[in-house]
Amino acid sequence: MLLAAAATLAAPMAFAQSPIVIKFSHVVAPDTPKGKGAQRFKELVEERSKGAIKVEVYPNSQLYKDKEELEALQLGSVQMLAPSLAKFGPLGVKE
Incomplete structure (x- = not known):
């Protein structure tokens, strides 16, 4: 995701x-x-992209509850998450 943002900034x-x-x-x-x-x-993203990228932050489970976030990411409903590492266990990723 950060790589995609960087590519956009460079274009x-x-x-x-x-x-x-x-x-x-x-x-x-x-x-x-x-x-x-x-x-x-x-x-930082908005400043360095000179407004070409806007980040909307939704704290406090405003959009999705803890158990719903990864599915929302997979469906493209959100583009970034900050989940607990424990959420990746069911996906086969070990802490």
Whole structure:
């Protein structure tokens, strides 16, 4: 995902177009370390892309509950998550 964002940043914009929107969902409060990291990611991407990429951060399970997030990612309903590593066990990924 970050590689895709970097490629977009490197490509010159030939004409004005709508920004790319990344929906970033997580299940914790904005004032937690993970929440603050998500907000900082948003700020950096939007600043460095000069507005070509917009990151919408959805904390506190606003879009999806903890058990629904990975499925939402697989379906393309969100583009970024900040899940617990334990969520990857059922997918065959060990901590």
